[in-house]
Amino acid sequence: MVRRTFSPVVVASGHRIVPLWVLWTLLTVFFLSGCATRPYAGKELISAGFLARAQTQQQGTFRVTAAAPDAAETKALTGLDLYEQGIQPIWLEVENTGSSSARLALRSIDKDYFSPIEVAYMNRKKFSSQGYRDMERWFYDNRLQRRIPAGESRSGLVFTNYRKGTKGFNLDIFRNQQATSFTFFLPIPGFTADYTRVDFSSLYTAQEIRELDEQGLKTLLEQELPCCAKDETGQLDAGPLNSVLVGTPLAVRRSLLRGGWLETEVANSMTQLARGHRFLGRTPDAVFYVDRVDGNERLQLNLWMAPWRVHNEAVWLGQVFYRYKDKPLAMALREKSDVLRQSDLIASIIGESVSADIDSAQRFLVQNFWYNHSVLKVGLVGGVGVRSQENPGVTSDGFVYFTLGQRAVLFLSEEAVAMDQGRIIYTGHKQLLGVMSNE
């Protein structure tokens, strides 16, 4: 009895121990092997569908072809959701038909690019150790190499930071005391930048376009151009035209790209107020913005091509000002601005808000272009008219502002400009400098 009752217990306990142990081991092995057997298989680049959208440019002895996969195409190629991680690969092929070797600068594409093995390492946890080795090898083998011997070509991927919109980037290729700069703007399916809807060649007839020299531009900006853009009705002031860019469309696009400005779509809700602004009855040809990384401030730039040319280069009128990423300040002020102009609310906004100080946005624009090697000539001219904090301007869309009344004029270069090549051409209105010295 004792044996019969005891024995099953022993057996039972024996049975219980063994299966638990086995179960535990099996489970562990199962779970480990669950990770450990996940292999990696990147696709062959050569067969990637997005290459059908590749663009080619030729300059001197270099021929460069570029293409950018969208999020889904990136996932199909690499097996990883790199867009989700803020990484956007681009594919480049560089052919050097010259008689000496050359090197390309990956940093010219993105100063904070990710290295190929870095991208692999960031995704290591998803794979077995063999899977990781395969993945690292795939990223390494498909990288773009920097050195291109004479008569040869190199192709591969560069891992850039993801920016919404058209994939714009520069590529500089070096030889001894020579540099060749390419700029690509690769459309990404599903995004249509506002300016791509404008036919710039048909905006003005040949008769409408005025040719100016530098002095003529200054006179025009100070004496003819109205202070401000208008609202939809053409009656109300929609904010000062406080910046002027002179340069080819490519120079403007490259300068904005170097400065980290992002493009927008017409339907972008954030820019709807700006699209109510008019110059010659037109909404802005382009709206760009750049965000402060450690704050909620946003710089916005509205641009119109003007019917003027300086030394055969286009003149672009701009409004640059601060907005907030997350709170549309002073939206409530859109109506009845005359009443509100007297109110305490206006006084508190004009006294402290970042966006009311529109001259600081103008200074940002000048320095942003200057430090990103885009400025050939820079100057300040009058023409907007002083608006003091005591008698501020109020725009049709409800923003209050004060200003010394100057316009910043920037002559932009397609090619990068060294700091000691930039010049000041207009030093600002004498009376305005007087105003400043009495601050």
Place this chain on the structure above:
Amino acid sequence: MSNCGRLLRWALAFGWLLAALLAQAAENRPVQGKQVPPPNDRLHIQTQRNLTVATAVPSEEETQKIFGNNLYRRNVQPVWVQIENRGDTTLFLTPMGLDRAYYTPREALQRARSNESAKVPGADIEAHGIARMPLPPRSILSGYIFSRVDEGTKSFNVDVIGDGNPYLMTFFVPVPGLRLDHYEVDIPGMYPESELQHVNLKQLVEKLEAMPCCVRDEDGQDKGDPLNLVFVGDIKDMYYAFMRAGWDETETIYGSSLLKTAASAISGGRYRYSPVSPLYVFGRSQDTALQRARSSIHERNHLRIWLTPLRYEGEPVWIGQISRDIGVHFTWRTITTHKIDPDVDETREFLAEDMAYAEALAKIGYVGGVGATSYDKPRGNLTGDPYFTDGQRVVMWISGAPTAINEIEVLDLSPFHTGVVGD
């Protein structure tokens, strides 16, 4: 600094201010901005051609007194700048040279407002701030530029542009706190004159290739990361370039900052000055270390350099090591360490490009000395990270005068290569 040096600096500062004020009174020049230097004796003055720049950085407590608000707590550090333009042309001061993410006076004000129970009269911060660029002929401008907080030594550039020959000055203004590497080291006194080796280009290549391949541990036993970069140039020009390119100085690990790094490693936050561990060349730890943070502490590049006894055309020659952190992993030796990108040549080439885009690279060339090792047969560094390399060192001649990217001289040093790999 000795008392004598401090007195001298004071006397110079006071004399210059007095002279400036007297000259201005005599000629009835306009004075713009507000004369509100911070209440400390750390005035730093530099003169170039027609321009004299004085700067000072108030500490956290001093900032509280001046502005009635602890701006430091909101990552805002005011820098007092006074500039005298004695020339005949208008120049522009570009505060972005001081900090490319500087705050406008109103951005500083909004951050001050977010301090609890802050009662800052908005006008105070705005009136003390420099909020414009033009420096008219024969005028003085003074006031505060609001930058992001640097602990310890505040190293920054003051750039004034306009007449085709920009005024670029670098200031190192100590604010109590951080022990920075290059202040620990007496650079001019490191090698006695008798030990200096003045070399021509051929000798430079030979000597560089014969230098150690790699860093060592403290005992000088184990080999670590390859010494894959060389600078030829003045330390001030190098610092100017590093700051333009967004590099920060670092502490060597000495205690308190380890806590900050640990917190940063856990949270993945961005501690700009997280310390680096000492590595050894010529029997001493690095003379200076710098890092360039990207989005988090796991993603930074850091470099260490050592002064060599070589002088080329009078300029000091430095040898160094660079690595790109791509994540954190665990080791028996240091518990946690940063995983480095094994493709160290990739990181090396990035640095050369970073110098080029800071307009600081006058010449570039390559020498051997490291010894090649392939992707499939990597070597290991001191923390067990594998690396592979073509075995070359990049030699970068750093220039104080801005050099555009299409002006960089590419030197073919291969005729001088010796094939020697350093021990």
